[in-house]
Amino acid sequence: xxxxxxxxxxxxxxxxxxxxxxxxxxxxxxxxxxxxARQFYKGMCIGTAVPTVDEQxxxxxxxxxxxxxxxxxxxxxxxxxxLKLLERLFKLHSIVILVGxxxxxxxxxxxxxxxxxxxxxxxxxxxxxxYDKKGLDFLKSELxxxxxxxxxxxxxxxHVRLLRALHVCTTSRKPYSSFLGQPRxxxxxxxxxxxxxxxRDKLYSRINKRVDNMIKKGLIEExxxxxxxxxxxxxQTVGYRELFDFFEEKQSLEESIEAxxxxxxxxxxxxxxxxxxxxxxxQIPYSTVIDDALIQRLGLKKTV
Numbered sequence: 183x184x185x186x187x188x189x190x191x192x193x194x195x196x197x198x199x200x201x202x203x204x205x206x207x208x209x210x211x212x213x214x215x216x217x218x219a220r221q222f223y224k225g226m227c228i229g230t231a232v233p234t235v236d237e238q239x240x241x242x243x244x245x246x247x248x249x250x251x252x253x254x255x256x257x258x259x260x261x262x263x264x265l266k267l268l269e270r271l272f273k274l275h276s277i278v279i280l281v282g283x284x285x286x287x288x289x290x291x292x293x294x295x296x297x298x299x300x301x302x303x304x305x306x307x308x309x310x311x312x313y314d315k316k317g318l319d320f321l322k323s324e325l326x327x328x329x330x331x332x333x334x335x336x337x338x339x340x341h342v343r344l345l346r347a348l349h350v351c352t353t354s355r356k357p358y359s360s361f362l363g364q365p366r367x368x369x370x371x372x373x374x375x376x377x378x379x380x381x382r383d384k385l386y387s388r389i390n391k392r393v394d395n396m397i398k399k400g401l402i403e404e405x406x407x408x409x410x411x412x413x414x415x416x417x418q419t420v421g422y423r424e425l426f427d428f429f430e431e432k433q434s435l436e437e438s439i440e441a442x443x444x445x446x447x448x449x450x451x452x453x454x455x456x457x458x459x460x461x462x463x464x465q466i467p468y469s470t471v472i473d474d475a476l477i478q479r480l481g482l483k484k485t486v
Contacts, residue, residue: 217282294367
Protein backbone atom coordinates (compact mmCIF):
# COMPACT_ATOMS: atom_id res chain seq x y z
CA UNK A 183 0.00 0.00 0.00
CA UNK A 184 1.37 3.41 -0.99
CA UNK A 185 2.12 5.77 1.84
CA UNK A 186 0.59 9.27 1.68
CA UNK A 187 2.88 12.14 0.74
CA UNK A 188 3.44 15.47 2.44
CA UNK A 189 4.87 18.08 0.07
CA UNK A 190 6.72 20.85 1.89
CA UNK A 191 7.28 24.18 0.13
CA UNK A 192 10.02 26.33 1.65
CA UNK A 193 12.00 29.40 0.66
CA UNK A 194 12.76 32.94 1.83
CA UNK A 195 9.97 35.41 2.52
CA UNK A 196 8.47 37.07 -0.60
CA UNK A 197 9.82 34.38 -2.96
CA UNK A 198 6.31 33.29 -3.96
CA UNK A 199 5.69 30.19 -1.83
CA UNK A 200 1.94 30.82 -1.56
CA UNK A 201 1.31 31.18 -5.30
CA UNK A 202 3.48 28.14 -6.05
CA UNK A 203 1.70 26.01 -3.43
CA UNK A 204 -1.76 27.06 -4.64
CA UNK A 205 -0.91 26.28 -8.28
CA UNK A 206 0.51 22.90 -7.27
CA UNK A 207 -2.49 22.13 -5.05
CA UNK A 208 -4.88 22.86 -7.93
CA UNK A 209 -2.95 20.44 -10.15
CA UNK A 210 -2.98 17.72 -7.50
CA UNK A 211 -6.44 18.48 -6.07
CA UNK A 212 -5.17 18.58 -2.50
CA UNK A 213 -5.38 20.89 0.56
CA UNK A 214 -2.74 23.21 2.01
CA UNK A 215 -1.55 23.55 5.61
CA UNK A 216 0.23 26.76 6.59
CA UNK A 217 3.37 26.49 8.71
CA UNK A 218 3.83 30.24 8.98
CA ALA A 219 3.96 30.92 12.71
CA ARG A 220 2.59 34.47 12.35
CA GLN A 221 -0.23 33.72 9.93
CA PHE A 222 -1.84 31.67 12.71
CA TYR A 223 -3.02 34.84 14.49
CA LYS A 224 -6.24 36.73 13.88
CA GLY A 225 -5.85 40.43 13.10
CA MET A 226 -2.35 40.04 11.64
CA CYS A 227 -3.38 39.81 7.99
CA ILE A 228 -1.51 42.41 5.98
CA GLY A 229 1.76 42.34 7.91
CA THR A 230 2.10 38.55 7.63
CA ALA A 231 0.94 38.35 3.99
CA VAL A 232 -1.98 36.04 4.76
CA PRO A 233 -3.29 34.79 1.40
CA THR A 234 -6.55 36.44 0.47
CA VAL A 235 -9.63 34.51 -0.61
CA ASP A 236 -8.72 35.29 -4.23
CA GLU A 237 -5.13 34.13 -3.70
CA GLN A 238 -6.35 30.87 -2.17
CA UNK A 239 -8.28 30.25 -5.42
CA UNK A 240 -10.71 27.83 -3.87
CA UNK A 241 -8.01 25.58 -2.39
CA UNK A 242 -8.69 24.47 1.19
CA UNK A 243 -6.25 26.16 3.61
CA UNK A 244 -5.69 25.23 7.25
CA UNK A 245 -3.96 26.98 10.17
CA UNK A 246 -4.55 30.50 8.88
CA UNK A 247 -5.99 33.09 11.30
CA UNK A 248 -7.19 30.38 13.70
CA UNK A 249 -5.65 31.67 16.95
CA UNK A 250 -6.06 34.77 19.09
CA UNK A 251 -2.94 36.89 19.61
CA UNK A 252 -3.61 36.42 23.34
CA UNK A 253 -3.37 32.63 23.08
CA UNK A 254 0.12 31.13 23.49
CA UNK A 255 0.84 28.69 20.67
CA UNK A 256 4.20 26.93 20.55
CA UNK A 257 5.93 24.87 17.91
CA UNK A 258 5.09 21.83 20.04
CA UNK A 259 1.40 22.76 19.96
CA UNK A 260 1.59 23.15 16.20
CA UNK A 261 3.30 19.79 15.76
CA UNK A 262 0.54 17.98 17.67
CA UNK A 263 -2.28 19.83 15.91
CA UNK A 264 -0.77 19.41 12.45
CA LEU A 265 -0.24 15.67 12.91
CA LYS A 266 -3.85 15.24 14.03
CA LEU A 267 -5.05 17.17 11.01
CA LEU A 268 -2.81 15.21 8.65
CA GLU A 269 -4.17 11.94 10.00
CA ARG A 270 -7.66 13.12 9.06
CA LEU A 271 -6.71 14.66 5.71
CA PHE A 272 -4.77 11.61 4.56
CA LYS A 273 -7.98 9.58 4.80
CA LEU A 274 -9.38 11.83 2.06
CA HIS A 275 -6.25 12.81 0.08
CA SER A 276 -3.11 10.93 -0.86
CA ILE A 277 -1.19 14.25 -0.94
CA VAL A 278 -1.18 17.31 1.34
CA ILE A 279 0.97 20.44 0.94
CA LEU A 280 2.68 22.14 3.90
CA VAL A 281 3.91 25.66 3.10
CA GLY A 282 5.43 28.48 5.14
CA UNK A 283 8.53 30.37 6.10
CA UNK A 284 8.73 29.10 9.70
CA UNK A 285 11.23 26.34 8.99
CA UNK A 286 11.34 25.08 12.57
CA UNK A 287 7.59 24.47 12.47
CA UNK A 288 7.82 22.57 9.20
CA UNK A 289 10.74 20.53 10.53
CA UNK A 290 8.76 19.63 13.66
CA UNK A 291 5.97 18.11 11.55
CA UNK A 292 8.38 16.14 9.36
CA UNK A 293 10.86 14.93 11.96
CA UNK A 294 9.58 15.76 15.43
CA UNK A 295 11.10 18.09 17.99
CA UNK A 296 14.51 17.70 19.57
CA UNK A 297 14.67 16.79 23.27
CA UNK A 298 16.03 19.52 25.56
CA UNK A 299 16.97 19.50 29.25
CA UNK A 300 14.39 20.55 31.81
CA UNK A 301 14.94 24.18 32.73
CA UNK A 302 14.86 25.14 36.46
CA UNK A 303 12.62 28.10 37.32
CA UNK A 304 15.62 29.86 38.83
CA UNK A 305 17.31 29.95 35.42
CA UNK A 306 14.17 31.31 33.75
CA UNK A 307 13.82 34.00 36.41
CA UNK A 308 17.48 35.03 36.12
CA UNK A 309 17.36 35.49 32.36
CA UNK A 310 14.03 37.29 32.50
CA UNK A 311 15.57 39.75 34.95
CA UNK A 312 18.51 40.26 32.58
CA TYR A 313 16.10 40.96 29.75
CA ASP A 314 13.99 43.38 31.82
CA LYS A 315 17.03 45.34 33.02
CA LYS A 316 19.44 45.13 30.07
CA GLY A 317 17.19 44.62 27.06
CA LEU A 318 17.33 42.65 23.84
CA ASP A 319 20.89 43.62 22.90
CA PHE A 320 22.24 41.92 26.02
CA LEU A 321 20.44 38.68 25.13
CA LYS A 322 21.85 38.83 21.61
CA SER A 323 25.41 39.40 22.80
CA GLU A 324 25.18 36.54 25.29
CA LEU A 325 23.77 34.14 22.72
CA UNK A 326 26.47 35.11 20.23
CA UNK A 327 29.05 34.29 22.90
CA UNK A 328 27.49 31.01 24.03
CA UNK A 329 26.21 29.68 20.72
CA UNK A 330 27.35 31.56 17.58
CA UNK A 331 25.91 28.82 15.35
CA UNK A 332 22.33 29.28 16.57
CA UNK A 333 22.88 33.05 16.72
CA UNK A 334 23.42 33.03 12.94
CA UNK A 335 19.97 31.56 12.17
CA UNK A 336 17.60 32.59 14.97
CA UNK A 337 15.26 35.59 14.69
CA UNK A 338 17.32 38.04 16.74
CA UNK A 339 14.30 40.24 17.38
CA UNK A 340 12.33 37.41 19.01
CA HIS A 341 13.24 37.63 22.69
CA VAL A 342 11.27 34.46 23.52
CA ARG A 343 13.47 32.33 21.26
CA LEU A 344 16.62 34.01 22.54
CA LEU A 345 15.61 33.35 26.12
CA ARG A 346 14.79 29.71 25.36
CA ALA A 347 18.22 29.17 23.81
CA LEU A 348 19.98 30.89 26.73
CA HIS A 349 18.01 28.78 29.22
CA VAL A 350 19.33 25.63 27.54
CA CYS A 351 22.89 26.94 27.24
CA THR A 352 22.98 27.87 30.91
CA THR A 353 21.39 24.68 32.21
CA SER A 354 23.34 22.21 30.07
CA ARG A 355 26.56 24.20 29.69
CA LYS A 356 26.36 23.22 26.03
CA PRO A 357 25.34 25.26 22.97
CA TYR A 358 21.63 25.18 22.21
CA SER A 359 22.49 24.13 18.65
CA SER A 360 24.15 20.95 19.95
CA PHE A 361 20.68 19.65 20.86
CA LEU A 362 19.39 20.16 17.33
CA GLY A 363 19.48 17.42 14.72
CA GLN A 364 18.82 14.51 17.08
CA PRO A 365 17.60 11.14 15.68
CA ARG A 366 14.44 11.76 13.71
CA UNK A 367 10.97 10.52 14.55
CA UNK A 368 9.49 8.22 11.92
CA UNK A 369 6.23 9.49 10.41
CA UNK A 370 3.47 7.47 8.68
CA UNK A 371 3.93 9.48 5.48
CA UNK A 372 6.65 10.25 2.96
CA UNK A 373 7.94 13.76 2.43
CA UNK A 374 8.76 15.57 -0.81
CA UNK A 375 10.62 18.76 0.12
CA UNK A 376 10.81 21.72 -2.27
CA UNK A 377 12.76 24.97 -1.96
CA UNK A 378 11.75 27.90 -4.16
CA UNK A 379 14.95 29.66 -5.24
CA UNK A 380 15.70 33.17 -6.49
CA UNK A 381 18.71 35.44 -6.92
CA ARG A 382 19.56 37.65 -3.95
CA ASP A 383 19.07 40.89 -5.92
CA LYS A 384 15.68 39.81 -7.26
CA LEU A 385 14.60 38.68 -3.79
CA TYR A 386 15.50 42.00 -2.18
CA SER A 387 13.64 43.87 -4.90
CA ARG A 388 10.55 41.74 -4.30
CA ILE A 389 10.81 42.32 -0.54
CA ASN A 390 10.95 46.11 -1.00
CA LYS A 391 7.95 46.09 -3.35
CA ARG A 392 6.02 43.81 -1.02
CA VAL A 393 6.51 46.16 1.92
CA ASP A 394 5.36 49.12 -0.20
CA ASN A 395 2.25 47.15 -1.19
CA MET A 396 1.55 46.29 2.45
CA ILE A 397 1.62 49.98 3.33
CA LYS A 398 -0.79 50.73 0.49
CA LYS A 399 -3.13 47.95 1.64
CA GLY A 400 -3.40 49.42 5.16
CA LEU A 401 -0.57 47.97 7.25
CA ILE A 402 -0.27 51.19 9.30
CA GLU A 403 -3.92 51.04 10.36
CA GLU A 404 -3.65 47.31 11.10
CA UNK A 405 -0.59 47.91 13.28
CA UNK A 406 -2.37 50.79 15.03
CA UNK A 407 -5.22 48.46 16.00
CA UNK A 408 -2.71 45.99 17.44
CA UNK A 409 -0.55 48.61 19.18
CA UNK A 410 -2.30 48.29 22.60
CA UNK A 411 -1.10 44.66 22.66
CA UNK A 412 2.45 45.38 21.45
CA UNK A 413 4.11 43.39 24.23
CA UNK A 414 2.47 40.10 23.29
CA UNK A 415 4.81 37.47 21.83
CA UNK A 416 2.70 37.19 18.67
CA UNK A 417 3.47 40.83 17.88
CA GLN A 418 7.24 40.58 18.19
CA THR A 419 7.15 40.42 14.42
CA VAL A 420 8.80 42.30 11.57
CA GLY A 421 6.32 44.76 10.09
CA TYR A 422 4.69 45.58 13.39
CA ARG A 423 7.60 46.28 15.75
CA GLU A 424 8.93 48.99 13.45
CA LEU A 425 5.56 50.74 13.22
CA PHE A 426 5.14 50.52 16.99
CA ASP A 427 8.35 52.58 17.21
CA PHE A 428 6.71 55.14 14.92
CA PHE A 429 3.59 55.30 17.10
CA GLU A 430 5.85 55.87 20.13
CA GLU A 431 7.61 58.68 18.21
CA LYS A 432 10.96 56.90 18.34
CA GLN A 433 11.40 57.32 14.59
CA SER A 434 9.62 58.79 11.58
CA LEU A 435 7.20 56.86 9.37
CA GLU A 436 9.74 56.84 6.55
CA GLU A 437 12.39 55.43 8.89
CA SER A 438 9.95 52.76 10.12
CA ILE A 439 9.08 51.64 6.60
CA GLU A 440 12.75 51.45 5.68
CA ALA A 441 13.39 49.46 8.87
CA UNK A 442 10.69 46.97 7.87
CA UNK A 443 12.45 46.45 4.53
CA UNK A 444 15.86 46.08 6.18
CA UNK A 445 14.66 43.67 8.87
CA UNK A 446 12.70 41.62 6.32
CA UNK A 447 15.85 41.23 4.23
CA UNK A 448 17.73 40.13 7.34
CA UNK A 449 15.00 37.62 8.12
CA UNK A 450 15.24 36.26 4.57
CA UNK A 451 19.01 35.81 5.00
CA UNK A 452 18.43 33.74 8.15
CA UNK A 453 15.87 31.62 6.30
CA UNK A 454 18.40 31.00 3.53
CA UNK A 455 21.04 30.05 6.11
CA UNK A 456 18.63 27.49 7.59
CA UNK A 457 17.90 26.05 4.15
CA UNK A 458 21.59 25.73 3.35
CA UNK A 459 21.96 23.65 6.51
CA UNK A 460 18.76 21.68 5.82
CA UNK A 461 18.76 21.16 2.04
CA UNK A 462 15.51 20.20 0.30
CA UNK A 463 15.13 17.35 -2.18
CA UNK A 464 14.24 19.73 -5.01
CA GLN A 465 15.32 23.30 -5.71
CA ILE A 466 12.95 25.01 -8.12
CA PRO A 467 13.36 28.57 -9.51
CA TYR A 468 10.59 30.94 -8.47
CA SER A 469 9.45 31.49 -12.07
CA THR A 470 8.96 27.77 -12.83
CA VAL A 471 5.68 26.89 -14.52
CA ILE A 472 3.83 24.05 -12.81
CA ASP A 473 3.06 21.60 -15.59
CA ASP A 474 2.99 17.85 -16.24
CA ALA A 475 6.77 17.77 -16.62
CA LEU A 476 7.31 19.27 -13.16
CA ILE A 477 4.72 16.95 -11.59
CA GLN A 478 6.56 13.99 -13.11
CA ARG A 479 9.94 15.32 -11.97
CA LEU A 480 8.66 15.51 -8.40
CA GLY A 481 7.48 11.92 -8.57
CA LEU A 482 3.86 12.90 -8.06
CA LYS A 483 0.69 11.68 -9.70
CA LYS A 484 -1.56 14.32 -11.19
CA THR A 485 -5.22 14.02 -10.37
CA VAL A 486 -7.33 13.34 -13.44
